[in-house]
Amino acid sequence: MTGPGTPPAPAGWRPALSRAVSLRHDRVRDADLLVLPERVVVLRGSAAKILRLCDGDRDLEAIVAELQSRFPGAPVAEDVPAFLDRMRTQGWVR
Amino acid sequence: MTAAPRPWALLAELTHGCPLHCPYCSNPLELVRRSRELTTAEWAEVMRQAGELGVVHTHLSGGEPLLRGDLAEIVTAAESAGIYTQLVTSGVGLDRARLATLTAAGLRSVQLSLQHADPAASDRIAGHRSYAAKERAAALVRAAGLPLGINVVLHRDNLDALDAIIRRGLDWGADRIELANTQFYGWALRNRDALLPTRDQLARARDTVQRWRDRLGGGALDLVWVVPDYFDGVAKPCMGGWGAVSLTVAPDGTVLPCPAAASLPDLDPPTVRDHPLEWIWDHSGAFNRYRGEEWMREPCRTCPRRAEDFGGCRCQAYALTGDAARTDPACALSPDHAVIRALTTGPGHPAGADPPAPTGGYAYRKPGG
Numbered sequence: 439m440t441g442p443g444t445p446p447a448p449a450g451w452r453p454a455l456s457r458a459v460s461l462r463h464d465r466v467r468d469a470d471l472l473v474l475p476e477r478v479v480v481l482r483g484s485a486a487k488i489l490r491l492c493d494g495d496r497d498l499e500a501i502v503a504e505l506q507s508r509f510p511g512a513p514v515a516e517d518v519p520a521f522l523d524r525m526r527t528q529g530w531v532r
Numbered sequence: 533m534t535a536a537p538r539p540w541a542l543l544a545e546l547t548h549g550c551p552l553h554c555p556y557c558s559n560p561l562e563l564v565r566r567s568r569e570l571t572t573a574e575w576a577e578v579m580r581q582a583g584e585l586g587v588v589h590t591h592l593s594g595g596e597p598l599l600r601g602d603l604a605e606i607v608t609a610a611e612s613a614g615i616y617t618q619l620v621t622s623g624v625g626l627d628r629a630r631l632a633t634l635t636a637a638g639l640r641s642v643q644l645s646l647q648h649a650d651p652a653a654s655d656r657i658a659g660h661r662s663y664a665a666k667e668r669a670a671a672l673v674r675a676a677g678l679p680l681g682i683n684v685v686l687h688r689d690n691l692d693a694l695d696a697i698i699r700r701g702l703d704w705g706a707d708r709i710e711l712a713n714t715q716f717y718g719w720a721l722r723n724r725d726a727l728l729p730t731r732d733q734l735a736r737a738r739d740t741v742q743r744w745r746d747r748l749g750g751g752a753l754d755l756v757w758v759v760p761d762y763f764d765g766v767a768k769p770c771m772g773g774w775g776a777v778s779l780t781v782a783p784d785g786t787v788l789p790c791p792a793a794a795s796l797p798d799l800d801p802p803t804v805r806d807h808p809l810e811w812i813w814d815h816s817g818a819f820n821r822y823r824g825e826e827w828m829r830e831p832c833r834t835c836p837r838r839a840e841d842f843g844g845c846r847c848q849a850y851a852l853t854g855d856a857a858r859t860d861p862a863c864a865l866s867p868d869h870a871v872i873r874a875l876t877t878g879p880g881h882p883a884g885a886d887p888p889a890p891t892g893g894y895a896y897r898k899p900g901g
């Protein structure tokens with residue numbers, strides 16, 4: 439579910455994981471996973487930390503602020519909205 | 533022997549019982565009787581062990597898994613083990629109350645089979661009046677907010693209806709449509725003459741899929757095309773490699789590296805009634821037999837494609853050559869490829885004529901019969 443068919447994120451977007459998606463920690467492989475009906479995505483770096491904040495309650499600004507307070511000096515304001523938009527284009531975050 | 537990677541997925545064949553009689557049924561020729569099926573407690577233990585082993589995904593399949601009155605308890609056991617559950621169903625027997633029970637138990641998604649876009653043709657191929665139940669099931673799944681996949685096994689009788697099939701999937705609100713060209717072993721091999729498509733049919737179908745992909749832009753619907761390996765001259769990377777990614781537990785607890793592997797006569801597959809799943813995965817002869825590359829002969833042994841297709845399908849090699857360790861005859865490099873070419877090339881051959889000859893009737897699968 440990728441590609442140009444996805445409309446831009448609405449103003450005031452409050453990202454949440456799609457119903458089809460389950461975010462979980464895999465103890466056996468010590469990895470964070472997104473599990474979908476027909477596939478498993480192994481998350482790298484900070485992806486899982488960002489996605490855990492996508493609760494449908496926080497807006498983009500709140501997510502960025504939370505991550506900035508946790509990781510001072512990281513390029514959160516640029517990277518996180520771009521990452522979440524990619525996740526939305528994939529259909530994994532709505 | 534280096535440790536095998538942990539399995540990601542479990543195909544749980546809860547029962548071989550099924551109201552449908554599809555001519556391409558992927559269950560083995562020898563079906564497990566209902567009295568031999570694992571109990572609720574045994575399935576719960578399978579799920580617990582699978583979770584410990586690293587499985588994160590299970591297809592609850594069959595036959596028709598809705599025939600198991602304890603399906604919700606099995607879903608709960610999987611969910612408790614941290615395993616994502618997908619129900620693979622014909623739709624027959626899925627009413628509102630049943631789906632609500634399953635959803636409450638933790639069911640995450642549903643994959644629904646469809647035989648044709650036309651109700652009468654769908655019922656004829658399934659050998660059972662089931663189209664109306666499928667349509668209802670799709671609506672219920674969407675209303676429950678669960679992701680919906682539609683699985684269509686493709687063959688001579690429905691490839692030319694592909695456009696209407698995709699449209700039906702869209703109308704039913706599918707997130708994903710799997711267009712799976714028939715794999716010819718087990719029951720499908722018995723019906724091969726009636727199911728084998730023509731090259732022209734396949735070429736048109738590929739065009740149709742491409743047209744829909746262009747039109748949809750990839751946003752709303754995932755269209756998956758499972759290649760017709762008889763026609764491409766390329767072996768399929770069966771199961772992502774033997775004992776590499778997933779395992780199948782049959783209704784009686786027999787554990788197999790792939791659902792068709794019951795057809796291999798000397799495999800001596802282990803069962804969860806005798807051994808823990810971890811031992812089976814790591815140490816059983818059945819799971820190690822074609823694992824990795826050591827079992828390979830030429831031309832696979834030195835072939836650069838061996839890391840991509842793992843030598844192809846063991847069950848197909850056995851079905852067509854009598855030796856499961858040979859290169860899959862679907863591969864153009866196989867010394868046995870002429871077996872496939874004789875079926876798929878040139879006029880006068882089953883796949884050469886177009887328009888396709890009408891099917892001569894199916895040998896329907898009748899469980900218990």
